[in-house]
Amino acid sequence: MTHTTTNIATETQRGPVPLPAPAARALVSLGATGTIASAFLSWTYSSNFPGDLTIYGYPAGLQILAIVAGALTLLYSLTLWNVRGLHRLNPAGATSPVLMTALSAFTVCWFAAIAIAVDLGGLVNLAPGAYVAVAASALPVIGALALPHPAPGTGLRGYLTKPDQPRPGPLPALAERAVITLGTAVALIVFTYGIGINDDESETFIGYLLAIVFATWALVHAGLLDRYAGISARHKGFSATLAFVAVAVFPFTQDNDHNANLGVSILVFATVALGLNIVVGLTGLLDLGYVAFLGVGAYAAALVSGSEFSRFSGVQFPFWAAALTGMAASLVFGVLIGAPTLRLRGDYLAIVTLGFGEIFRIAVNNLDGVSGPNLTNGPNGISRIPDLEIFGFNLGDAHDVGSFTLGRFANYLFLMLFFTAIVVLVFTRAADSRIGRSWIAIREDETAATAMGINGFRVKLIAFALGAALAGLAGTVMAHVNYSVNPQPYQFAGAAPPNSAFLLAAVVLGGMGTVSGPLLGASLLYLIPEKLQFLKNYELFAFGIALVLLMRFRPEGIIANRRRQLEFHDSNTPDTPAQPDEPAVTKAGA
Template identity: 50%
Template sequence: MSEVQTSTPAEPEASAQQPVKPIAWPAGIAGVVLVIVGSFLSWSYDSSILNDLSINLYPGGLQILAIIGALLALVLLLAERGPLTALGSWLDATLGLRALGLGLTLYMVLVIVAITVESDGLINVNPGAYVSLAGAVLILVSSRMLPLRQLRDLSQARLPGWVEILAISVMMAVILFGAAYALGLTDAWSFILCLLFIGTVILALFRTGVMTWFGHVAQRHKKVLTLAAFVVAFFFPFTQRGSDANMSIACQVLIFAATAMGLNIVVGLAGLLDLGYIAFLGSGAYVAAMLSESAFSTIDWHPPFVVVMLLGAGTAATLGLIIGSPTLRVSGDYLAIVTLGFGEIFRLAMFNLDGINGPLLTNGPNGIPGIPDLEIGNFNFGDEHTVAGLDLGRFSNYYFLLLLLIAFVILVFARLNNSRIGRGWVAIREDEKAAEAMGVNVFGLKVLAFAIGAFLAGLAGTIKAHQDVAVSPDQYIFLESAFLLAAVVLGGMGTIAGVLLGATILKLLPEKLRFFSEYRLLLFGLLLVLMMRFRPEGLVASRRRQLEFHEEDEALAVAVEEELVEEAK
């Protein structure tokens, strides 16, 4: 690797205080061997649980994950002492090994718990699981005996451009196949174990510094990363073998993400707390339903879907102006209360537009069912299609349409964020009085944020109505607005990747972990509390946002200042 600034690894102070124990490295190697050997042995006596881990010398999916974890630990051990020591001068192998050791230990403990619970007894755990557990514990103990070292700054490492692009491509391919494998797990315990393994690997990569380096590579090749991400998203339906279950979840994630991206303009950029945002999604859905060819449609006019999208989005934007104009004179908690009330007013209005309490538009609590599938030209989104010998069902068709929508929403957000309007929103978020004193049209930009965010949500709503086949008032309750806001906060306010990640987590996990449905809100609240405590800026936060929460971090302040200088150039 080459460096931007020449530096040499300094002798670590920790090494002088913590001498290397000769047994540490061999113990780690022995742990790797035990994990691999144990994974080739049977873990469970019962073949009907955890996708069959009962066959010797034929590892199941969860056993293969353990083998992958052990091989990653082997790479870090060889970087610590062995043929990969040149790499070890850059990687923080010890911290990465500690994360892997702890993660693998928890993974094996949870495997034993899952087998015990699913098969009604610890006696059904076969020796292979205990062998792998012993190996994981040995890796963890070994990592604690290895000394910490002072390393060169991996973020300064540069590789040839084609190598960095190849690294992006490999990362995207791993994400594609990893997501396909995880979503293909129908057993809840297997899915939880897979999530634990993925979290362990990600944590280890962060601790070694690899993810920091990858972040800098992504910044240098933004266009390549964006293109690779959309290629991965495009090929995702082809990995599902025609399964409608996972594609239905994927469609819901994209609708949720597009709506959350619109809310990100209001909350993330302009700093306006909106607790009734789901009403804008619902307005677009109801417009599409009323103009559809459903037998329960209340308007005898069925324009092309492009016109319907514009009408639905325009209606939502108009509602945004209506709620924004009189209420944006207030701020903070008062604005939150007003928007919360608006969301409830919308839901109750949909109940009362039933021809009895008001005009016949929404059929009241019955909603508008029987909405036909979209048909654009000769292409019917309800029909199955075969591409390259692979079946693509109804939800795959809507998935590709939603992929175009999310691309449009991301483009709008990115352009606005980097524009004069975006800078005005950020100024309002930081200090409204100071922004007004500097000549920023505070009220106008606030109303514009509401209108544009509502417009994007309305677009998503028009597609949601056809994909769901029905609309009803109980789909647009306050809890949905709370989840949208949580997706923005959890992922990282004001960022694109963060909101997409937050929306995916909050929409995917409840669908895959239905046996936790009674405790969903409890887990959701616990997750937010932990996030506010350990990472208040969100999972994927911009440098500026991080600095707001970590003002004492001098290194971060320097990095932010350098980014501002580069932007000014």
């Protein structure tokens, strides 16, 4: 009787595929190596498929992704062989990171094969290399499923829930900084690769997203991302500086100005999202018309830019004055909208801001001298905004730095990066202060907050006005980057950012109340529509589905707030020793 039960127990502890563990491990390693090797073969006969996968020994597009995913799988399969030093990558020797990396290689290869067959019309277009890739990438998945099940008896769910990973103590400071540097470099490389994928190579970009999603999932399950978050939290200044350095390095990695243009647009969008995060993430005020403040800033800057289409075409402010004008104009509108509505609670603000967003667009559309006073030149907008000149340095001209040529958009990228830094500084400093605490208190419980002596209206108005002013600041740069302003982009929801729905989504998707969350969310939300052009008509649909899924499976957003982390890992706060946890873990394991 007892014998059978233990038999069943070992049976269920093994994965769904009946293979002995050493064979399973060998299968994973072999398959991973095979996947890498297959990338050096030709996958198709025609160079019509994006990325040109026809050349032997010269991997391109999806093949590069297969190599990376295969290498990650190999690395994680080696953690199961007790290779010295590698156990750091998977401290608990868990199964699920191996499965996730295997899945990343598997999905990339199978997606590539299917895409080739569908795009070019039939399986005949698959070269032998593609069959090798398909077969080799399936092996690690089978092998990983034969490894011990992470939580016997829970089925599929056991693979999807994050395994318990030990939490090692801090490394020496220098090593931690090296880890941050490495992490930032990897992030820069991954981002640069993604932005460098041609707009018409949607297949490659989908493969890129698949590889990233599963690889990130694997890193989360291996506990490495948590660890990395902990390390960079200990070296906040250092990691923030490095992140800015990485963005500043980005233009030097690009040989054309198009990607720098994308970069500066992402930066504007991300900065505005961070401003919105003060309002939504910290203070908990739902602002559905935030993009209007960006518009106010952009129009204000355009009006005083000296453009011949401006109502005040003779007026040309120096840029610092134009930036302040844009900020001040947005601030005024922020106060005008906020003052009457912030006294109320609940959803009134959402309705009023939604209305304000639309009123702004419609008003700007009509202030053309025909249906109203001439101020904004109507639907044509204000075009031919002259390039900025700061300290005699014309941002419109290309400049040579060493052997690199930095084009117009690269110049604006540096300018915008400066403003992003200001907004990040404002956000972090404000959040960690008396005023920031009162914002969060209002978000948590407004009645209790007022009972603690917080003047709710005043504090909310400050948050709202500050958010508006920061959006206005970003708008002033945006007007110059885009040469022109017109009413069209400043709508509630549209297929392309920036619009209020996308901004809000960037904040929610990235993680409310964090700095890096909205920046990451904004980058994703900008890049995905840009690279997946074929989605065009279904974009909002896909976007809606993605949001629903995210809210179902990770409501705290991609990057969880420090508070949320505490919520889940309270036993590991600095004050309580980690030891009491250990017996519990062994008990669960036994």
